[in-house]
Amino acid sequence: MDFAASPEQEAFRLVVxxxxxxxxxxxxxxxxxxxxFPVETVHKMGELGLFGLIFPEEYGGAGADLATLCxxxxxxxGVDSSMAITLxxxxxxxxxxxxxxxxxxxxxxxxxDLVQGRSLAAFGLTEPDGGSDAGDTRTRAExxxxxxxxxxxxxxITNSGTEITSLVMVTxxxxxxxxxxxxxSGTPGLVVEPAYRKMxxxxxxxxxxxxxxxxxxxxxxxxxxGHGLRQFLSTLDxxxxxxxxxxxxxxxxxxxxxxxxxxxxxxxxxxIGSNQGVAFPxxxxxxxxxxxxxxxxxxxWLRDSGQDFRAAAATxxxxxxxxxxxxxxxxxQVFGGSGFIDETPVSRFYRDAKVLEIGEGTSEILxxxxxxxxxxxx
Amino acid sequence: MKIAVCVKxxxxxxxxxxxxxxxxxxxxxxEQVLDDTxxxxxxxxxxxxxxxxxxxxxxxxxxxxxxxxIRQALAMGAxxxxxxxxxxxxxxxxxxxxxxxxxxxxxxxxxxxIAGTESTDGYTGIVPxxxxxxxxxxxxxxxxxxxxxxxxxxxxxxxASGYDVVTSPLPALVSVTSGAVEPRYPTFKGIxxxxxxxxxxxxxxxxxxxxxxxxxxxSGQSITAVRPAPARTAGTKIHDEGEAYLEIVxxxxxxxxx
Ligand SMILES: Cc1cc2nc3c(=O)[nH]c(=O)nc-3n(C[C@H](O)[C@H](O)[C@H](O)COP(=O)(O)OP(=O)(O)OC[C@H]3O[C@@H](n4cnc5c(N)ncnc54)[C@H](O)[C@@H]3O)c2cc1C
Numbered sequence: 001m002d003f004a005a006s007p008e009q010e011a012f013r014l015v016v017x018x019x020x021x022x023x024x025x026x027x028x029x030x031x032x033x034x035x036x037f038p039v040e041t042v043h044k045m046g047e048l049g050l051f052g053l054i055f056p057e058e059y060g061g062a063g064a065d066l067a068t069l070c071x072x073x074x075x076x077x078g079v080d081s082s083m084a085i086t087l088x089x090x091x092x093x094x095x096x097x098x099x100x101x102x103x104x105x106x107x108x109x110x111x112x113d114l115v116q117g118r119s120l121a122a123f124g125l126t127e128p129d130g131g132s133d134a135g136d137t138r139t140r141a142e143x144x145x146x147x148x149x150x151x152x153x154x155x156x157i158t159n160s161g162t163e164i165t166s167l168v169m170v171t172x173x174x175x176x177x178x179x180x181x182x183x184x185s186g187t188p189g190l191v192v193e194p195a196y197r198k199m200x201x202x203x204x205x206x207x208x209x210x211x212x213x214x215x216x217x218x219x220x221x222x223x224x225x226g227h228g229l230r231q232f233l234s235t236l237d238x239x240x241x242x243x244x245x246x247x248x249x250x251x252x253x254x255x256x257x258x259x260x261x262x263x264x265x266x267x268x269x270x271x272i273g274s275n276q277g278v279a280f281p282x283x284x285x286x287x288x289x290x291x292x293x294x295x296x297x298x299x300x301w302l303r304d305s306g307q308d309f310r311a312a313a314a315t316x317x318x319x320x321x322x323x324x325x326x327x328x329x330x331x332x333q334v335f336g337g338s339g340f341i342d343e344t345p346v347s348r349f350y351r352d353a354k355v356l357e358i359g360e361g362t363s364e365i366l367x368x369x370x371x372x373x374x375x376x377x378x
Numbered sequence: 379m380k381i382a383v384c385v386k387x388x389x390x391x392x393x394x395x396x397x398x399x400x401x402x403x404x405x406x407x408x409e410q411v412l413d414d415t416x417x418x419x420x421x422x423x424x425x426x427x428x429x430x431x432x433x434x435x436x437x438x439x440x441x442x443x444x445x446x447x448i449r450q451a452l453a454m455g456a457x458x459x460x461x462x463x464x465x466x467x468x469x470x471x472x473x474x475x476x477x478x479x480x481x482x483x484x485x486x487x488x489x490x491x492i493a494g495t496e497s498t499d500g501y502t503g504i505v506p507x508x509x510x511x512x513x514x515x516x517x518x519x520x521x522x523x524x525x526x527x528x529x530x531x532x533x534x535x536x537x538a539s540g541y542d543v544v545t546s547p548l549p550a551l552v553s554v555t556s557g558a559v560e561p562r563y564p565t566f567k568g569i570x571x572x573x574x575x576x577x578x579x580x581x582x583x584x585x586x587x588x589x590x591x592x593x594x595x596x597s598g599q600s601i602t603a604v605r606p607a608p609a610r611t612a613g614t615k616i617h618d619e620g621e622a623y624l625e626i627v628x629x630x631x632x633x634x635x636x
Contacts, residue, residue, distance in 0.1 A: 008573065011449070011453070011564075012564075012569050018563070019563050047563075049567060057567075068566060
């Protein structure tokens with residue numbers, strides 16, 4: 001049994017690594033400092049086929065598995081979490097539910113551009129009054145003739161306000177159940193609030209959304225009415241594996257920065273890495289990284305081979321995100337004062353890591369999923 | 379239009395090169411990568427092929443190994459490859475290389491041959507011109523821009539002071555400078571497709587090349603010694619009293635970089 005990448009996946013990993021080093025790394029600090037979303041770079045990621053990896057060729061995708069997407073996200077996260085989450089959210093939360101649950105008409109209309117990275121889709125589940133209890137959606141959609149009229153608010157929605165955002169899917173109460181509705185950008189009544197000022201992921205695009213008598217055609221309901229809960233829960237399961245991959249990439253970057261710095265930086269006349277107090281925490285990062293990577297690619301393999309992967313995804317995301325947070329804390333400590341200065345990547349990594357324990361299921365919610373899966377009466 | 383692009387697999391430049399102590403030739407591991415400078419020629423070829431509904435065939439000489447470098451080039455979008463791989467060829471000099479590549483190119487009946495200006499492991503910088511001579515083609519060297527207009531080539535040739543604009547009928551050979559275009563990154567789809575693309579691996583015999591005319595023996599040259607480059611001498615210090623920039627400009631002009 002192994003979760004080894006194929007030679008082609010390894011070749012692709014090197015391409016994405018080279019792309020990330022050439023097209024993203026040199027600008028990541030500036031994008032972070034100026035909170036700017038680099039549309040040009042997103043288009044280049046699109047040309048590299050990153051947004052279409054897991055989608056069929058008929059929509060312009062590569063027909064690859066989730067593990068391949070994980071490899072790409074991991075490599076991008078090695079230099080910049082903001083671009084990695086832009087990709088993860090665009091695919092995992094945007095294009096994926098549309099592809100899995102959308103009607104042929106909906107897919108034909110929106111998927112090709114999403115798959116090419118020419119446009120982005122967002123998924124609005126979280127509301128100002130609650131994210132973890134996502135079933136308690138307050139946003140409502142009422143049927144009025146051939147239209148749905150949506151009222152409510154969403155919070156912290158990734159990719160919802162970029163200049164290339166083509167649509168935001170929102171969960172809303174329809175009758176007795178919850179449904180997902182597709183709201184194209186520019187629809188009257190869809191108000192995209194100014195971007196949040198964030199501690200990390202500053203080059204990623206995040207907005208609050210208001211839906212004020214927002215009218216969409218009846219045909220813009222995603223898949224079937226009342227299936228919203230099921231749709232977003234299974235969307236999140238796949239997304240969690242991708243977020244785990246992002247965490248793995250971030251931890252791996254912390255490890256290599258830490259090793260290099262601990263060998264080069266001297267104190268008391270010798271490399272700081274010659275102290276066990278510095279070297280052992282770095283060894284711990286290596287251990288956690290390997291474990292996180294195995295959990296991540298095992299979850300991806302379960303998903304890709306059609307097996308039940310819900311608890312595996314929660315496990316991978318929980319462990320990998322906490323490993324990433326630990327890795328950034330250790331890396332900043334190894335870097336000493338430089339680790340607190342904006343110009344070193346590790347200080348940005350430290351700020352970027354925290355949200356991994358929050359988005360797409362907080363660590364607590366993931367423990368809940370895992371505990372329930374064990375049959376515990378939570 | 380059918381375009382041949384000369385490409386080379388080289389040992390990964392990130393790892394130190396080993397020289398054979400007897401022949402002084404670079405030792406070639408089974409796993410070699412595409413010479414980075416070849417990507418520009420491939421990109422030019424792919425753009426011209428796309429504009430003319432044409433095809434691109436890669437032509438290479440050297441130990442095939444596991445073909446990793448060739449697959450990298452195919453993953454960018456070239457249609458097929460010919461890798462002349464024969465133990466007899468070991469130790470061949472630039473002229474023999476040009477003859478072998480020319481023999482492989484002739485079989486493909488192409489409208490245009492594209493090469494880089496020099497390889498990153500050999501640096502002779504003369505193979506493209508030699509191929510052109512052998513095939514009787516016009517050689518348009520050091521191109522920074524290549525266009526296909528009304529059945530003719532229009533090329534901007536990089537020169538020390540600027541560029542020349544040259545036009546040529548086809549068939550022709552063009553050598554492309556690094557930086558001429560922005561080479562595309564291979565997509566995952568491209569990498570998967572590269573696996574299936576045809577790679578022909580003819581021997582000297584297949585190409586009708588006389589075994590006595592190739593390899594160390596046939597090259598009419600041998601490397602007699604390899605010596606380390608002399609250590610750099612200390613540079614010149616210019617103390618700036620407000621006019622140092624003039625000195626620097628003069629030095630840069632002497633070095634022909636400005
Ligand atoms: C940068 C960023 C991007 C985001 N992008 C998106 C997006 O694209 N789409 C989207 O829909 N959402 C997005 N989110 C929202 C994110 O998914 C939520 O913030 C997250 O799910 C938590 O919800 P909440 O903030 O409402 O916290 P709450 O649900 O209010 O939770 C607060 C705290 O209480 C804990 N808690 C809650 N219930 C329990 C319980 N039963 N047991 C134990 N502990 C519990 C939580 O774990 C947390 O620690 C994003 C958030 C951020 C910061």
